[in-house]
Amino acid sequence: MAKPTLTPLEIYKALPGTNCGKCFLPSCLAFAAALVAGRLKLSDCPDLAPDQRQTLAGRLQPRESRETEQAEFMDKLRAKMGTIDLAAVAPLIGATYQDQRLAIRSMGKDFLVDAHGTVTSECHIIPWVEAPLLSYITHRTHAEITGKWLSFRELQGGIDWQGLFTSRCETPLRQLADANPDLLGDIIDLFMGRTIPWYEADIALILHPLPKVPILICYQAPEEDLESVLNIFFDECCAVNLHIKSIFTLCSGLVQMFTKIAAQHRSPPT
Ligand code: SF4
DSSP states (O other): OOOOSSOHHHHHHHSOOOOOOTTSSSSHHHHHHHHHTTSSOGGGOTTOOHHHHHHHHHHSOOSHHHHHHHHHHHHHHHHHHTTSOHHHHGGGGTOEEETTEEEEEETTEEEEEOTTOOEEESSOOOHHHHHHHHHHHHOSOOOOOOSOEEEGGGSTTHHHHHHHHIIIIIHHHHHHHHHOTTHHHHHHHHTTOEEOOOTTOSEEEEEEEETTEEEEEEEEOOBTTBOOEEEEEEETTHHHHSOHHHHHHHHHHHHHHHHHHHHHHHSOOO
16 A cells, blocks of 8 residues: 655644644644544645645545445445344344334434445434444344443453544543533533533533443543543443444544534634
8 A cells, every 4th residue: 555645744734723623623633644544535624725735635645445445344334234133133232123224322313224224314424423333233242231331441452442542532532621611511412411420520421322332421620730631431331232443433433523513612603
């Protein structure tokens, strides 16, 4: 595979540098890293000057291989959906079966999935939901929620993904919560979360990205010279119900969505 011709730092220098979050990432540097990794494209930064876009476009590695890989992965998941007995799997994954489709709640919103892996919803379908949703339905093992919370590294396979999880999920969400004190409260209202008491946390909220994949976000605000603390925990059933890579995808997608919500709240009324 061809090596990228630009480093994230070189790309960063050509970006607006406003860290506005419109690309769903917390900073321009994170956007530059995502470009190099092939996860985003130049047009995902709406504020990038046309001349800079043209210069960068000429020096970036093509994304085709990455897109092909993702498309093949989705094709495999959809093919696997055809082998699943939807009526039988529904109670195991906290879904209901109706009109030959599964109805699944994600973050308080309903999604319908048919035997071909086609996902529909009343709300906008967010691309990062689709793959974890189909992975969840087609996962071989199923477990009930236990109420025992584990850190990401304690989940099966979590240690291998820990560095990425910290840099893409916990750290940006902590920075976002620091900059937007009302954000976590808003998330509870928007996504049918609930709070629980948690040792030393100012706020501890439970969300259900998938019915049997509950996550717990614990946040302690900064105080005097102490930095804030944010940890994301998972019910121990999570790693049984979903592959660790899909858990990571789900969480990083959530953080990108929260970043966008925070940016919208900061925008002055037009
Ligand atoms: S959209 Fe992203 S890359 Fe573009 S200016 Fe905003 S934060 Fe930076």
